[in-house]
Structures are given as C-alpha cells and as structure tokens.
Amino acid sequence: MMFTYMCRTCGCSFRSRDFGNVERFIEPCILLLLSKDSSHGYGLMEDLEKHCGEKVDIGDFHRTLRRMERDGWVKSDWEKNEAGADRRVYTITQEGKEFLKSAANSLIRTDKLIHKFLEGFQKSQSV
Amino acid sequence: MMFTYMCRTCGCSFRSRDFGNVERFIEPCILLLLSKDSSHGYGLMEDLEKHCGEKVDIGDFHRTLRRMERDGWVKSDWEKNEAGADRRVYTITQEGKEFLKSAANSLIRTDKLIHKFLEGFQKSQSV
DNA sequence: CATATATATATGATGTTTACATACATGTGT
DNA sequence: ACACATGTATGTAAACATCATATATATATG
Structure with a gap:
C-alpha cells in the first residue's frame, strides 16, 4: 500500500506508504482461513482479498507462507494438480x-x- | 514491542516483534498532541505514553520528529532552557x-x- | 505449432521501519 | 568531583515491504 506525495519545493512526486497498516496483519488472516480448511497459496488469495480488504502481492505472499512454516504456524505438503502447476497445500498447526x-x-x-x-x-475536531 | 518465543528444535529463545503494531502510529499521536499545543520531544514523551499506551524509544522518537519535519508535518525552533539543555520546540503545520x-x-x-x-x-471460536 | 494466458511457487534487489546501544551537551544536587 | 535528570542525536543490524523477475505446467486460440 503505497501513497504518492508531491514534494513542496521542486514539485517532484515521491512515494510513501499509506497510513494505518497493521504489521503482518496478513498472518492471522491466513491462519483464520486455514483454521477452517487447508489450502494452497494461490487459492488463498481470493478469500484473503475478501477478508483483508486489501490487494496482496503474490511474491510477498508466498514468502510470508514460507516464513510461517519456518515459524511453525503452518506445515505444507505438495499436491498433484491436473489443471496446472503442482500446489503446496498449507495446514495450520x-x-x-x-x-x-x-x-x-x-x-x-x-x-x-x-x-x-x-x-x-x-x-479536538468538534471544538 | 518485542516478544520472546521458544525455538521448537533447539529450545533456544528468540525474539520477534509483538503482533498488531500499527506502522508509525506514533506520528498521528504526536500530531494530535501538537494540534493542542506546541511542545518539545522529551516533553511529549509523558503524554504519549498516556495516549499511545506503549513505551516509546527516545532515540527512535527524536528521529521520527526529524523525519516529520522533513516531510513537512511539523516545524521546529530552538528554545533556551534555564533548567537544562536547550530544547527543539515543534509546532504542527x-x-x-x-x-x-x-x-x-x-x-x-x-x-x-x-x-x-x-x-x-x-x-470460528464459538463452534 | 507457436503464442498467449491462467494457474502456481519462488527469489533477487532495494528501500523503509524498528530496536537497541551509544554519544553528546547542559544544569542541579550532594 | 560525581551522579543524575533533562534533552537531542546517530550508528548499526535485523526485520519488513515493494517491485520486478524467474520458473514450471496446463489450457485456449490463431
């Protein structure tokens, strides 16, 4: 979530993050979904955009899942997929x-x- | 805000941030205080711990104030202080x-x- | 059959944010 | 002289986020 500002002196635009992000909010969101049913990364995306209300960067997302496995919150198994590339299916621990x-x-x-x-x-605003 | 975890494999303890932090939450908290009255860094601390409910690292805090001035949210002026080191007094813009x-x-x-x-x-918990 | 597209996972490079330690300066109390 | 309170600032390293890109398979389309 980035934000574009305008520099006051030279008029150039610069980017900064939007305000109010909860750090790693995506993690409990993923765990809440997985507590209902095991799923794979790409498949979790659609549900997440509904639940988290924000777009998710797919690269970051997979990296997050790998970190969550390293941290012990989830475990994964490969699943054969007839309709495309094989999937890594995550299960909550x-x-x-x-x-x-x-x-x-x-x-x-x-x-x-x-x-x-x-x-x-x-x-303060109502004064 | 750090959190101590226990490693599952070797039993060592490792530290990780506590969950739920709002990124740069301190900035609007500072601005809300300054919208009532101009103040200096060290003096803002006590109020902040009341309003933000969290301990604030003083080094980080001053760095935040410098960044906020660079970004144009506040401006500062040096003020002579009889009772100690001079103060940089911040005013909201x-x-x-x-x-x-x-x-x-x-x-x-x-x-x-x-x-x-x-x-x-x-x-999910009530099921 | 070549190409594009959808599904699916992963990494490299870079910049931002945070945590912690430390430095520096001045005034007060003992 | 020394500790302590007040006050501001920086160095460093780890964690985190963003963006681009790589890799692989299956399906659809011209």
Whole structure:
C-alpha cells in the first residue's frame, strides 16, 4: 500500500506508504482461513482479498507462507494438480492455532489504542 | 514491542516483534498532541505514553520528529532552557493538520479491517 | 505449432521501519 | 568531583515491504 506525495519545493512526486497498516496483519488472516480448511497459496488469495480488504502481492505472499512454516504456524505438503502447476497445500498447526488466539488478543489491544486516538481526534475536531 | 518465543528444535529463545503494531502510529499521536499545543520531544514523551499506551524509544522518537519535519508535518525552533539543555520546540503545520485528518480516516478503515477479522475469529471460536 | 494466458511457487534487489546501544551537551544536587 | 535528570542525536543490524523477475505446467486460440 503505497501513497504518492508531491514534494513542496521542486514539485517532484515521491512515494510513501499509506497510513494505518497493521504489521503482518496478513498472518492471522491466513491462519483464520486455514483454521477452517487447508489450502494452497494461490487459492488463498481470493478469500484473503475478501477478508483483508486489501490487494496482496503474490511474491510477498508466498514468502510470508514460507516464513510461517519456518515459524511453525503452518506445515505444507505438495499436491498433484491436473489443471496446472503442482500446489503446496498449507495446514495450520496446533502452534498456529495458539498464535492465532494471541494475535486476536493483540488486535483487541490495538483496536483499543486506535479508538483512544480517534476519540481524542474527534474531540479536538468538534471544538 | 518485542516478544520472546521458544525455538521448537533447539529450545533456544528468540525474539520477534509483538503482533498488531500499527506502522508509525506514533506520528498521528504526536500530531494530535501538537494540534493542542506546541511542545518539545522529551516533553511529549509523558503524554504519549498516556495516549499511545506503549513505551516509546527516545532515540527512535527524536528521529521520527526529524523525519516529520522533513516531510513537512511539523516545524521546529530552538528554545533556551534555564533548567537544562536547550530544547527543539515543534509546532504542527497546516500540512500536518491535513495529514492528521487523513491518518484518522485511514485508521477508521484499519479499525474496520480489524473488526472484520475479530468477528470472523469469534465466530470460528464459538463452534 | 507457436503464442498467449491462467494457474502456481519462488527469489533477487532495494528501500523503509524498528530496536537497541551509544554519544553528546547542559544544569542541579550532594 | 560525581551522579543524575533533562534533552537531542546517530550508528548499526535485523526485520519488513515493494517491485520486478524467474520458473514450471496446463489450457485456449490463431
């Protein structure tokens, strides 16, 4: 999620990330989907765009899945695919389920911080 | 905000960031404070820990303020200080006020994404 | 059959952000 | 003289994100 700004002095455009990104938000989103059913990377994409509301970079996405396996949240097995290239099918682990729970708790805390900020902001705007 | 994990293979402990951080959340928090009154870095700390709820690294914090000035959200002036080292006093700019508004809007959107996730998660847990 | 397209996974290069340590300067209290 | 509080700043390394590109297979189309 990048943002294009305009430089105030020379008028050149520069890029910066949009604001409000939750770091690695994609991970609990993936785990929530996998907690319902095992799936493969490419197939998770469509569901993710529905659930996360954001476009996902496919390269980054696969790298994220490999890291999640390294971290123990998921495991993978290759599956033969008649209709195209073979698939690596990901399954959530017990540790992944526990991480999903703790991530949900962290997100509740994050949500409170955001609310606290928005409350203060709205108060300042209504003056 | 770091988190200590235990490695599953060798038992060593490794550190990773806690989950749920909003990237550069500190920036709109600073701007919200400065929209009420100009202040200097060190002095903003106490208020920030109240408003952001998290500890702030002072080195990182000053670097953030310098970047925010470079980006045009704030401007600074040196102020003589009888009771210690001189202070760099930051004031919000018009552009900073506009960024604060757009950041608030982004955070409303972020909040919706988190809610969508938490709803799905709670549904999956109640089965 | 050559080419394009959809499905599918992976990596290289680069820049940004964060964490932690450390440096530097001034004034106060003992 | 020394510790401590106040105050700002930088060096370094790891983690993270972005964008481009590589690789492979199956299907559709001219």
